[in-house]
Amino acid sequence: MKEFKLLKFLDKYKGIYDKFGVDYEKMRLILKIKLTMDERRVPAIMKNNSKKKEEKNVFVKSLLFYAFMGLFMGIITFISTNKMYVYTMTFAIFMFIVLSVFIADFSSVLLDIRDKNLISIRGVDNRTINAAKITHICYYVFSISLAIGWLAIIGSFKSGILTGIVFLLELIIVSAFMIVITALLYLLVLRFFNGEIVKDIINYVQIILSITMTIGYQFVGQVFELSDLKIVYQGKIWHLLFPPMWFSAPIYIIEGGNLSKIITLLIICACIVPLVSVIIYFKNSNKFELYLSKLNNNDSNEKERKKGIFFKLGKQFCKSSAEKACYSLAYSTIKREREFKLKVYPTLGFIIIFPLFSMLLLSHFSIYFFVVMVPSIMLTLQYSEFYKAAWIYKTTPLINEGDIFKGVYKAFLFTMIMPIYVFESIIFILFLKINAVPHLIIALLFMSALIPITHKASKFSFPFSDEFRAANGGAGLFILFLSLFLVGAGAVLHAVLGMKMVLLIVYGIGLIGLNYTLWKNLKPKVS
Amino acid sequence: MDNKILEIKDLTKSFGEKEVLRGINLEVNKGEIIGYIGPNGAGKSTTVKIILGLLDYSDGVIKVFGKDIRDGNGAYKKRIGYVPEVAELYESLTAKEYLTFVGELYGLSEEVSYKKAEAMMNLFDIGNCMHTRLSACSKGMKQKIVLISSLLHNPDILFLDEPLSGLDANSVMIIKELLSNLAAQGKTIFYSSHIMEVVEKISHRIVLINNGTIVANGSFDELKKNSKEGSLEDIFNQLTGFDKHKEIAETMASIINEV
Numbered sequence: 001m002k003e004f005k006l007l008k009f010l011d012k013y014k015g016i017y018d019k020f021g022v023d024y025e026k027m028r029l030i031l032k033i034k035l036t037m038d039e040r041r042v043p044a045i046m047k048n049n050s051k052k053k054e055e056k057n058v059f060v061k062s063l064l065f066y067a068f069m070g071l072f073m074g075i076i077t078f079i080s081t082n083k084m085y086v087y088t089m090t091f092a093i094f095m096f097i098v099l100s101v102f103i104a105d106f107s108s109v110l111l112d113i114r115d116k117n118l119i120s121i122r123g124v125d126n127r128t129i130n131a132a133k134i135t136h137i138c139y140y141v142f143s144i145s146l147a148i149g150w151l152a153i154i155g156s157f158k159s160g161i162l163t164g165i166v167f168l169l170e171l172i173i174v175s176a177f178m179i180v181i182t183a184l185l186y187l188l189v190l191r192f193f194n195g196e197i198v199k200d201i202i203n204y205v206q207i208i209l210s211i212t213m214t215i216g217y218q219f220v221g222q223v224f225e226l227s228d229l230k231i232v233y234q235g236k237i238w239h240l241l242f243p244p245m246w247f248s249a250p251i252y253i254i255e256g257g258n259l260s261k262i263i264t265l266l267i268i269c270a271c272i273v274p275l276v277s278v279i280i281y282f283k284n285s286n287k288f289e290l291y292l293s294k295l296n297n298n299d300s301n302e303k304e305r306k307k308g309i310f311f312k313l314g315k316q317f318c319k320s321s322a323e324k325a326c327y328s329l330a331y332s333t334i335k336r337e338r339e340f341k342l343k344v345y346p347t348l349g350f351i352i353i354f355p356l357f358s359m360l361l362l363s364h365f366s367i368y369f370f371v372v373m374v375p376s377i378m379l380t381l382q383y384s385e386f387y388k389a390a391w392i393y394k395t396t397p398l399i400n401e402g403d404i405f406k407g408v409y410k411a412f413l414f415t416m417i418m419p420i421y422v423f424e425s426i427i428f429i430l431f432l433k434i435n436a437v438p439h440l441i442i443a444l445l446f447m448s449a450l451i452p453i454t455h456k457a458s459k460f461s462f463p464f465s466d467e468f469r470a471a472n473g474g475a476g477l478f479i480l481f482l483s484l485f486l487v488g489a490g491a492v493l494h495a496v497l498g499m500k501m502v503l504l505i506v507y508g509i510g511l512i513g514l515n516y517t518l519w520k521n522l523k524p525k526v527s
Numbered sequence: 528m529d530n531k532i533l534e535i536k537d538l539t540k541s542f543g544e545k546e547v548l549r550g551i552n553l554e555v556n557k558g559e560i561i562g563y564i565g566p567n568g569a570g571k572s573t574t575v576k577i578i579l580g581l582l583d584y585s586d587g588v589i590k591v592f593g594k595d596i597r598d599g600n601g602a603y604k605k606r607i608g609y610v611p612e613v614a615e616l617y618e619s620l621t622a623k624e625y626l627t628f629v630g631e632l633y634g635l636s637e638e639v640s641y642k643k644a645e646a647m648m649n650l651f652d653i654g655n656c657m658h659t660r661l662s663a664c665s666k667g668m669k670q671k672i673v674l675i676s677s678l679l680h681n682p683d684i685l686f687l688d689e690p691l692s693g694l695d696a697n698s699v700m701i702i703k704e705l706l707s708n709l710a711a712q713g714k715t716i717f718y719s720s721h722i723m724e725v726v727e728k729i730s731h732r733i734v735l736i737n738n739g740t741i742v743a744n745g746s747f748d749e750l751k752k753n754s755k756e757g758s759l760e761d762i763f764n765q766l767t768g769f770d771k772h773k774e775i776a777e778t779m780a781s782i783i784n785e786v
Contacts, residue, residue, distance in 0.1 A: 123601055
C-alpha cells in the first residue's frame with residue numbers, strides 16, 4: 001500500500017477532527033484502506049474498455065476522462081450571450097454529470113454495509129466511522145467536480161473576478177447538494193423498499209448514464225448552435241422548479257442582469273434549499289444506518305410476475321423440456337442479472353435510436369440498422385456474472401446440447417429483441433404509414449434467420465458460461481463484419497425484390513422456410 | 528475480583544412484529560467455553576450480534592466485563608474477538624493488507640500486526656497467500672484469515688459462529704486444541720455451531736436456545752442426566768421438541784421415487 005497525498009494533506013488538519021471527537025489515527029487508517037480498495041475498482045464509465053492490466057491510476061484516468069467532458073461544458077462559459085442561459089446550461093450539465101457519476105460509482109461507498117460488520121466490532125466508535133465516510137465521499141466528489149469544472153472555472157474568472165469566486169463557491173455548494181440529494185434519495189428508497197429494489201435503481205441509473213454518454217456526444221455540436229441565439233432572459237414561474245436556474249441567478253445579477261421578482265426567488269432557493277436538505281439529512285442520518293441493514297435482508301421474495309405475451313409466444317416455439325428450461329433460464333437472466341443488463345441495455349437504447357435518425361432518409365430500410373446490431377448483442381449471451389454456475393450444463397445429461405442454444409436464442413429473440421422491435425415498428429408505421437408493415441415483417445424474418453446463421457459462423461461457448469471481460473476484440477470484430485456483410489446483402493435483396501409485391505411475398509415465404517430449417521438444425525459448436 | 532465476564536438479563540429483541548429473543552438470561556465466567564446451540568432461526572446469531580453492538584436490542588441489560596454495553600462508546604469491543612457465521616471481507620485487499628488493517632484498528636502497530644499475522648498464517652500453512660487478494664482465496668483460506676483476524680489483538684472473549692466451516696480435518700484439530708489452550712489461559716469462548724459432536728467435546732457448558740429463550744443450561748453430563756438421552760444430538764432433538772425426522776425423511780424418499 002502506498003501513502004496517499006490526501007492523507008498527508010489531512011494530517012495538517014488533524015486538529016479539526018480532534019475537536020469533533022474523532023479518533024484521527026483510526027480514521028486515517030480506514031481512509032487508507034478505502035482509498036486502496038478504490039484504486040482496484042473500475043468506475044462504471046470505464047467499464048466498457050476495462051482490461052485487466054495494471055490496477056493503478058484507474059481513478060486518475062477517469063478524472064482525465066471527466067476533464068475531457070469538462071472541456072465541452074467549459075466552452076459554454078466563454079460564450080458571451082445572456083449569462084443566465086449560459087450558466088443555467090453549465091450548471092445543468094454539471095449537476096447531471098456529478099449526480100450520475102456519484103450514483104453510479106459511489107453508491108457502493110455510501111451503501112457499504114461491511115463497514116459496520118468489519119470496523120465497528122473492533123471498537124471504533126460511530127463518529128469516527130462516519131467521519132471517515134464523509135471525508136472519503138467529499139474527497140471524490142470534489143476532485144470529480146474540479147475535473148469537470150476546470151474550464152468553466154477559467155471561463156467564469158475571465159468574465160470577472162467576482163463571477164469567478166461566486167461560481168467556484170457555487171460549484172462547491174452544488175457538489176455538496178448533490179451528495180445530500182443522493183443520500184436522501186437512498187434514504188427514501190430504503191425507507192419504503194427492500195435492498196433488491198435499491199440495487200435495481202442503482203443499476204438503472206448506471207444504464208441511463210451509459211446511454212446518455214454515448215448519445216450525448218452526437219449532440220454536443222447542436223447544443224452550441226442553440227446557444228448562439230441571443231435571447232433576453234424572461235423570468236417564468238416554472239423556472240423555480242429547475243435547480244440549475246437557482247444557481248445561475250446570482251451570476252446573472254453580478255453580470256449586470258435585472259433584479260426581478262423571479263430572480264430574487266431563484267437566489268433564495270439557491271441559498272435555502274441546499275441548507276435545508278443538509279439539515280434534513282443530518283437529522284435522519286441515524287435512520288440511514290438503520291435502513292442500511294435492510295440491504296442485507298434477504299427476505300425479499302421475488303414476486304412470481306405474470307409472464308408477458310412475448311414470453312408466451314416464444315415458448316410455443318420450444319419443443320423439448322430442456323429447450324423450455326433454457327428458455328426460462330435465459331428469460332430470467334436477461335430480465336434480472338444486473339451485470340448483464342449493464343453491459344447490454346445501453347446497446348439496446350442505441351439500436352432503438354439509431355434507425356430513427358436515418359429513417360427519413362432511408363425510409364423503412366433504416367430498420368436494418370437495428371438488425372445489424374443483433375449479432376453483436378448475441379455475443380454477450382455467453383457471459384454472466386455468475387458464469388461459474390455453468391457447471392450444471394456439464395453435470396446434467398442433456399440429450400441434445402443444441403437444445404440449450406435453441407432455448408436461449410429463442411428467449412433472446414422473443415423476450416429481448418422482439419419487444420423493442422415492435423416498439424420501433426410502431427414508430428416507423430407512425431411516420432411511414434401502413435405501407436411499411438410488409439417491409440418490417442420481412443426484416444423481422446431476416447433478423448430471426450440471422451441468429452442461427454451467426455451461431456453457425458462463430459464459436460460461442462455455452463450461454464452464461466463465461467466471465468465478462470473486455471470483449472475479446474477478435475470475435476466481436478468478426479461478428480460485426482459478418483453481420484455487416486449479411487445484413488447489407490439482405491437489405492439489397494430486400495430492395496430489389498421489394499419493387500414488386502408478389503416477389504416480396506415469395507421472398508417472405510422463402511425466409512420462413514429458411515428459418516424453419518436453420519432453427520431446426522441448430523447444433524452446438526462447442527469444442 | 529468478580530469472575531463474571533458476561534451477564535445478560537431479560538434480553539428481548541423484536542424485528543418489527545416478530546419477537547426473536549424473549550428474555551434471555553445468561554452468565555458466563557472467566558475461562559469458560561460455552562457451547563451455544565439451537566435450531567436455525569432460534570436467535571443464536573442475533574444474541575451475539577447484539578452483544579457486539581451490531582444490532583440494537585429492545586429491552587434488558589447486557590454487561591461485559593462488569594459494565595453495561597450501552598455506557599461508553601464501545602471500548603469493550605477492543606477485548607473481544609469475533610468470527611461471524613458469514614464473514615464479509617474487503618475482498619480487493621490482500622491477506623496482508625486486511626490483517627494489518629484489522630490489527631491496527633485494534634490499536635496494534637503495523638509491524639506487530641504483520642509479524643503476528645505472518646506467523647499464524649505460516650502455522651496454518653497458508654503463508655504463501657500473504658499477498659493474494661482475498662477474492663482469489665478459497666473458502667477454507669478465507670475462514671483461516673477470519674480466524675486469525677479475530678485473534679490478533681489477544682482478546683479476552685471470543686465469539687465464534689461456526690468457526691470450523693470449510694476447514695479441513697487437520698486445521699479443525701488445531702483449532703480445537705487452540706481453544707482449550709486459550710480457555711486454560713483464562714479466556715472466555717462463546718462457541719456456536721450446528722455440529723453437535725464438536726460442541727459436545729469442547730464445551731464446558733452447553734446453552735441451548737429455542738424460540739428465543741434458553742431451554743437448557745449446564746454441562747454435557749448434567750444435560751444427559753436430566754434428559755436421559757445418550758448424545759447431544761438426541762438431547763437437542765428432545766429439547767427442541769423434534770421427533771419427526773424419520774417420518775419426514777420417509778415422505779421425502781417417497782416424493783423422490785414418484786418421478
